[in-house]
Amino acid sequence: MRKFFLCKWFITIFVCVLIIYMCYENYKTASLQNIKKNNSRTNIFSKSSEKIILSFVVCDSRFNESLNVVKSVLLFTKTPVHFVIFTDENLRHKFNKTLTEWKRLSKNQLDFELQKIHFPEAHREDWMNLFSKCAAQRLFIPKLVPHIDSMIYVDTDTLFLGPVDELWSFFLKFNSSHISAMALEDDNPNVSWYPRFAKHPFYGKYGLNSGVMLMNLTRMRDFGWVDYVTPIMLKWKLYIPWGDQDIINIIFHYHENAVLELSCRYNYRADQCMYGDACTDATSSGVFLLHGSRQAFHNNKQPAFQAIYKAIDEYEVGTDPSRSLLNSIEKYFSKAPSSNCGNLKDAFLRVPIRTLNDLYSVPIR
Structure with a gap:
């Protein structure tokens, strides 16, 4: 009778160990799959x-x-x-x-x-x-x-x-x-x-x-x-x-x-300047991306926006923009009628001037 209980006890321990081992293997497999999945996403980025x-x-x-x-x-x-x-x-x-x-x-x-x-x-x-x-x-x-x-x-x-x-x-x-x-x-x-x-x-x-x-x-x-x-x-x-x-x-x-x-x-739009300066970050650091929503690049309501657009429109890809681009912007700004956005000319030009100075060896201005 004692041997029977000992045998039963050993079998129970063996089954428990086997279950724990199988759970561990399943966990390890799932972890590896998650690591591969995360690595795959990291690689994509x-x-x-x-x-x-x-x-x-x-x-x-x-x-x-x-x-x-x-x-x-x-x-x-x-x-x-x-x-x-x-x-x-x-x-x-x-x-x-x-x-x-x-x-x-x-x-x-x-x-x-x-x-x-x-x-x-x-x-x-x-x-x-x-x-x-x-x-x-x-x-x-x-x-x-x-x-x-x-x-x-x-x-x-x-x-x-x-x-x-x-x-x-x-x-x-x-x-x-x-x-x-x-x-x-x-x-x-x-x-x-x-x-x-x-x-x-x-x-x-x-x-x-x-x-x-x-x-x-x-x-x-x-x-x-x-x-x-x-x-x-x-x-x-x-x-x-x-x-x-x-x-x-x-x-x-x-x-x-x-x-x-x-x-x-x-994302600088006419709303940020047409009623006065409404984007202090652009005024201090410069406009980074100009958004001509509501046809601001194509109508005569926002001449400052038009000045930038015309200058870029005339640029020929493959040519050196270091002088010609800013000269064009200056020309169109000078011809433009006065406007609240135009009064913030420095905000429009600060980033292009700095960027062209960084990209080309010839100093701009």
Whole structure:
């Protein structure tokens, strides 16, 4: 009887040891898988970080405007930049021809890929014409480019006045909850559109302007970003005049900790100067990225914005901009009628002058 109990005791111990060993092996396997998964994500980011990745969406009449985005990047940046351009069939050939030539002239600093416009078949027409044509494509980017970890998205009516590296570095400032970074629409309740007119939820007190948007696409995919956008569009489509920007505001209204706020100098619009100086950071440190929303680059209401746009528009890729660009800006500023934005000329020129001094051996001014 004693031997029977001893045998039973040994069998019980053996089974317990076997169960513990199997649990340990399962834990070790799962840990290795998680490490591989995390390493894979780290590698995706490090590979994408070798080149700055910048994206925009363009259809119909904004081809020339979008080329000036590329020009402005090449003017003030020496780091290799990879452009991901979402465009319709009508413009693909024109982009391919022009950017292939610019790639040669820039000694391969510029690289690019052309992506088709692609909306879900359900509600495709709603998406296509939600704001301006194709603009809502940005909402689906996380799913459309699974090979990319992070990118800077900009509207086609934006111009860089400094090296893109500076804006890209904000990805390193993301905490574990951030999936994006954007500037506020305005930080003045008397000027900002959202607290005065919005009939839908929006981010914080003033709302976000989505013309410049840092996107950690890996985190946005984990967040389930694309799954949010269609239900929001269907619920609010009669109340979202700014289309994709309003949808972004609705999402971040409920997830405020997912956004890193950028300074207004990284998304400087006429609202920041037309009523007086409303962006002290730009006044002290200089405008870094100019956003010509509401046709500010093309109408006569904001001559300071037009002066910058015309100078960059006239620049020929591959030529030395160290003197000619600033001379053109000065010329157009001097011809422009007086305006509140024009009175802040130093804020517009501070970053370009400093950047060109850094990039070229000949002192500017």
